[in-house]
Amino acid sequence: MIKHILVVEDETAIREMVADTLIRNGYECSEAGDAEQAVAMIADRMPDLVLLDWMMPGMSGIEMSRRLKRDDATRELPIILLTARGEEEDKVSGLESGADDYVTKPFSTRELLARIKAVLRRVGTHEDEALIVVDGLELDPVAQRVSVNAAPLTLGPTEYRLLHFFMSHPERVYSRSQLLDRVWGGNVYIEERTVDVHIRRLRKVLEPGGYDRLIQTVRGSGYRFSNKAG
Numbered sequence: 001m002i003k004h005i006l007v008v009e010d011e012t013a014i015r016e017m018v019a020d021t022l023i024r025n026g027y028e029c030s031e032a033g034d035a036e037q038a039v040a041m042i043a044d045r046m047p048d049l050v051l052l053d054w055m056m057p058g059m060s061g062i063e064m065s066r067r068l069k070r071d072d073a074t075r076e077l078p079i080i081l082l083t084a085r086g087e088e089e090d091k092v093s094g095l096e097s098g099a100d101d102y103v104t105k106p107f108s109t110r111e112l113l114a115r116i117k118a119v120l121r122r123v124g125t126h127e128d129e130a131l132i133v134v135d136g137l138e139l140d141p142v143a144q145r146v147s148v149n150a151a152p153l154t155l156g157p158t159e160y161r162l163l164h165f166f167m168s169h170p171e172r173v174y175s176r177s178q179l180l181d182r183v184w185g186g187n188v189y190i191e192e193r194t195v196d197v198h199i200r201r202l203r204k205v206l207e208p209g210g211y212d213r214l215i216q217t218v219r220g221s222g223y224r225f226s227n228k229a230g
Contacts, residue, residue: 003120004028006047008038008064009082010056014105018051018082021109027116035059039067042074049120051112052099054083062097069098069156076144076157078119082107098157122161132167135227137211139167148209158183159202166215166225175222199223 005027009015015031022029030047032038034056042050050068054061061081068074079098084105100119103112132139138147141164146153155163161183174182176192203212216224 002026002028003048004030004045005049005051005116006030006032006038006041007051008032008035008056008061009051009053010034011053014053014082018112021112022116025113035061035064038064042068042077046074046077049078049080049116051080051082051116054081065097065099076123078123080115080119100157132164134167134170134214135211137167137206137209137214139164148211153205155205156201158198159205162198162202166223170225170227173218173221173224178222 005022007015007018007022007029009018009031010033012033015033019029019031030041030045032041036058038050038052052061052064059067061083065079065081068077068079075098078100080101080103081099082103082105100122101115103115130141132141136149138150140146144160146155146160146163162179165179165183176195179195180192199215203215206212206214214225214227216226218224
């Protein structure tokens with residue numbers, strides 16, 4: 001199936017160059033010149049991925065990313081930020097807004113295409129997997145839903161991917177760098193401390209049912225998902 005990508009960029013020359021590259025490489029492409037137009041287009045037709053410029057008049061790319069991730073209808077929509085802001089803190093801020101990846105301008109078309117393929121590959125890896133149940137905690141990879149004794153839990157996209165990885169790989173210790181590689185796809189722009197932030201968020205969601213105990217900290221090594229005492 002041909003993937004549909006929405007390019008959100010206020011600079012016409014860059015937007016048209018990216019769109020032309022995508023079309024020549026087998027993608028279907030739509031274009032928006034600002035975030036407000038993009039949000040309306042997404043409501044009309046959901047794309048498979050959004051290429052989103054950070055610096056735009058009106059609503060910024062960061063604000064749009066956060067808005068999309070707060071909405072249940074678009075929270076799983078993959079986003080790649082396009083920006084000239086190359087400082088490490090900017091990259092971390094962009095990714096923590098919910099974006100799946102980050103490409104710094106100027107970028108090569110080969111790099112952009114490779115990152116698009118990597119993100120689409122990651123979000124499509126769970127489609128045919130079976131239901132995972134651990135002591136009443138249930139994860140449905142097809143519907144991408146998590147529940148405790150049939151009561152739904154609300155997880156952010158990164159916390160969902162973390163939990164899916166942990167539940168799929170129990171009883172093994174993973175370092176922060178290994179989790180970055182397996183959950184974030186080896187994105188070099190994310191610091192290892194970001195893993196701890198998302199682990200804390202995941203534990204907070206799981207805590208009311210006592211399931212935070214399943215994610216164990218292994219001192220000096222990393223984290224382990226286990227139903228046994230640590």
